[in-house]
């Protein structure tokens with residue numbers, strides 16, 4: 001007999017997840033996938049490149065393209081990040097615009113709606129944080145914009161409204177064979193994902209401008225017969241005087257970052273991990289195209 005999956009026509013498509021920095025795009029992608037594929041932090045501009053999270057709903061494979069936030073770019077890195085978001089939306093079968101209802105940027109939303117001729121699915125996110133009247137006001141204002149296909153009210157963090165959204169997204173994607181194996185949840189290589197895990201801890205631990213001027217690169221990856229893995233990562237800073245801040249007194253800050261990242265790596269990889277972090281200086285890497293390409297931002 002045929003396997004059950006093949007009884008129904010398969011569907012598969014790309015969904016770009018767009019929105020202002022900190023709107024909850026990565027949280028939404030992780031919730032739809034059911035596992036954490038994209039890093040999340042309370043700071044803006046956490047996501048830097050297009051990261052795909054692959055979700056399955058019945059006979060439908062949704063390839064969710066998490067994007068950096070849309071903001072006014074200053075450095076070359078910023079321009080590359082915003083371009084990543086727009087490229088993702090041009091290539092997709094459907095576009096979702098995530099709006100943080102606690103700080104809705106309505107002029108930005110209106111502008112994006114006008115530009116998106118193929119239509120936008122709006123997700124009003126973080127509804128757990130505001131009252132119903134305020135939410136209704138925002139929904140009414142947005143409903144008047146052009147090219148809106150649907151409006152969902154969700155809490156990505158609390159998994160509220162996500163299942164209805166997933167059903168709607170499945171209706172949006174075309175019939176066609178799945179592009180990824182059933183058990184694959186992301187497109188990024190495991191080494192890049194491991195570097196992202198460390199970068200997330202840097203975002204959660206360090207403050208002011210420091211996290212924005214850091215990138216992490218997995219320089220070596222050694223697997224041992226006993227199942228453990230030794231990962232060596234460079235934490236690259238853009239100024240010599242940032243080195244001391246990242247290291248902290250007696251190296252304590254970097255040690256704490258490494259310990260937390262290692263715990264997360266071990267739990268996701270389900271094996272023992274030896275994580276070695278070291279700090280490198282690469283003056284003004286945010287302005288250098290080779291550096292941006294090195295960690296996967298196309299410029």
Ligand SMILES: Nc1nc2c(ncn2[C@@H]2O[C@H](COP(=O)(O)OP(=O)(O)OP(=O)(O)O)[C@@H](O)[C@H]2O)c(=O)[nH]1
Pocket residue numbers: 019020021022023024025026027028039040041042043044045046047048067068069125126127128129154155156157158
């Ligand atoms: N209360 C609440 N917080 C949320 C919700 N969704 C996301 N957050 C929080 O909002 C913050 C930003 O979430 P991210 O998923 O990193 O946002 P993002 O849009 O990917 O941000 P960038 O990658 O920086 O553009 C995190 O602290 C999340 O925990 C929600 O539904 N409710």
Ligand SMILES: [Mg+2]
Pocket residue numbers: 025026027038039040046047066067068
């Ligand atoms: Mg993000």
